[in-house]
Amino acid sequence: MALGPGSLENISARIERLPLTGWQTKARLIVGTATFFDAFDALAIAYALPILIKEFSLSAGQIGLVISIGFFGQLIGALLSGFLAEKIGRLRMTVYTILLFSITSFLVASSWSLGSLLFFRFIQGVGLGGEVPLAASYINEITKAQRRGRFVLLYELIFSFGLMAVAIISYFLIPTLGWRWIFIIGGIPAVLTLFMRRVLPESPRWLAGVGRAKEADETMTFIENQVRARIQGDLPEPEPAPLKQERRLTSFRELFQGMYRKRTFVVWSIWFTSYLAFYGVSTWVPSIFKSVFNLSVEQSLLYGLILIAAGVLSAVVCALTIDTIGRKAWITGSMLLGAICFIILWLIGAKTATQVLVWTSLGYAWVAVVTMSVYLYTPEMYPTRMRALGTSLASAWLRLSSIIGPTYVGFILTKSSVEYVFLGFGVVSLIGAVIFGLAGIESKGKSLEELSP
Template sequence: MSDATGALLRSSSPAAGSAPDITNRMERLPFSNWQVKARVLIGTATFFDAFDALAIAQVLPVLTPLWGLNGAEAGVLISVGYLGQLAGGLLFSWIAERRGRVLAMVLAIATFTVMSIACALSWNFESLLAFRTLQGLGLGGQVPIAAVYISEITKAHGRGRFILLYELIFSVGVVAAGLAGFWLVPHLGWQVMFLVGALPLLVIPVLLRWLPESPRWLAGVGRESDVDAAMARIEDKVEHATGRELPPVSHHQAPPQQTRSSWAELFRPPYLRRTLVVWTIWIGAYLVYYGISTWLPSPYRTVFHLPLEVSLQYGLVSNCVGLGGAALCALTIDFVGRRIWFAVALGGSAICLFLLALSGLDQPSDLMIFGSGAYFFAAAAAIGVYLYTPELYPTRIRAIGVGTATAWLRLASMVGPIVIGAFVGYGLPTVFVVFGVIALAVSVIVTVFAVETKGKVLEDLSP
């Protein structure tokens, strides 16, 4: 190689530890056991995040007669968790932007696990209400920050499948909470549910030892003394896991990245349209998802007068079908693309809801078949948006963007029952038509306005 050619290559190569250098080094990493182990460690906490979020539903049948709770008090205990999660998503996303992804994630895990122990020690309605509110802060902060971190340590090729297979753990945790509550609460008492939910405390030391801080975040905030060490640590672990040398770094030229972050940037071009579209997806997907999952078992009892066991079995069928929809999304979204998947999933959910309304609801099988179909598609959209949202924003506001977007999940979970209550007086078909119209409207908005992110480097997507 001539001196002139060597000088040209050196001059065109980004400086070590700079944001472009980290991007190039991250994109050349093959998938290995290190990424899988990181996903499993974080996924363990995510599993218990889901477990703790649903634990209250498993203990209320015991606490209601024990403490003499009325319907309003039981409802408040459920709703206050969502309120805490809304605040936690905003709080811990701010911490993640200022102090780092790993610290924010660990603090969120510590918050919801310590408060889970406190919930187990509750002595009355007021104490549980206070502890459950504080627990919600951690529950709302862990999952979005985890999604941000995993996005930032994953290369563009295969990112969708890798991240969504992690997100499936949350759905498994939801099912596990129901199964555990079915056995633990009658045999060992309601407190055990909360004590089991505190197990992620044991994972925190492992997370701190095993996970380096996100090199993309370190580069973005200018921590030059730390960024190269963190990246080199990841490269060593991947090289050791694969047993072979890493491929050479390709000098990909990403657009220059700004370093200053601000919440207001979510509402400025080019991010304003992305923000509005992704918020619409969060609202529409989770209105349908939570509306179906929390309310669908009720008509089996109130309309068709089925035994409780049969009603729960029908509800379990829908839950399993929804898990299948989420799994299908995880396995195919890198081939199909984000925009098409969201449009099809929300549109498919709308069609199933319309067919359910037109069926006349003469048989419980109609409710199970078409309701499960709607849940299948809604679950796919609900899991996919956890992948899509981090892809829409640059590193400097990625955590803020995801944390703010997940706030709409919490609002949707609170608004869903209100929507049902407002329209159920007009008959069950009206409720399903309303949810169908919402899903269809969001599908059209996604088709027209959503940005496709499949296979693209994060830095290429957002200047």
């Protein structure tokens, strides 16, 4: 078996010998900037809605449609981007998705009716749905096994900060300047694509996996030179060894064959259940405070900010400890505790805004840990030949659940009382905890090639 300079064995060994330096941090921050605005744009509609409800005279059902249409676009984006990234590269497709969601953010800001808003949000969603799973695959592939959990999750924290940023900016901006400025700000990352491709190299693991050995070797040499300049010294010799990964083309069917059948079922289940609760709560809570409890727009936005802050805090704790505690314990335990919080809120009747704020913040904080961790865990479950495809298709379940969650809330608020909203989220979170607890595997401390032959 050839272990030449651009082989997957050689590239993997050269990545595993690299110390973590400022170069990897720079790459994480550049890609993370796009992910920050992906989160910003994805949740911006939740904070615009208290104003949009009045401006466009929206019913509860129409509110659910405005939320869900963006996630439907994200579903399409997630399905398409994975296939394309396996063909043309992780970084190139990431740039394309950033351009799409940035430009259409300006178009959303120009919406003049419910119909135009729905159309532009759908197109924007296509870009939003593609960027995050591709970026997660890219970051995983340039990172070595040791402390990979902490490194990747500190990158994923940027998504949480994007959610918190839109909550903070909305609180100060929307009551004074209106909802359109949130989406104008969301178009900023278009500028990022002007130099992103010049600064960052393509994934060397992907290049090696598709047989572009010379480019893989050149890209890896570029990365090594960047690292050497920062440590001002030599790197240890790589120790390539034959890998179990097979050389063959990406195949959709392989996701459902052999060991990957069970893995695909587990990751799809945890993506669906965690994000149904996550986006169902985060997109609707500001509107629930206003429409159910008759709070002011300012108070509703403030409570929404508290909710997001709770999620950021829990995500920081997870990022710092996941390489010690492990993926399985964090994901299973967080889903279980989130379920308990939502079910408690149902049991006490969700009678006051304070009750809803306290228990949804706690439940959301636990579920937010899982929605961040799946971007680490899922790429670990698949080999290079189908990592972007597997991650993107798994994230499609995020988009499907994000369509169902807000629509479910709108239906319940139309037909019944608010406490049943949280019963549904509690049951779904419990199902996710049971499935992952029984069938999930631990992946900490292992190289990507070791985990996925």
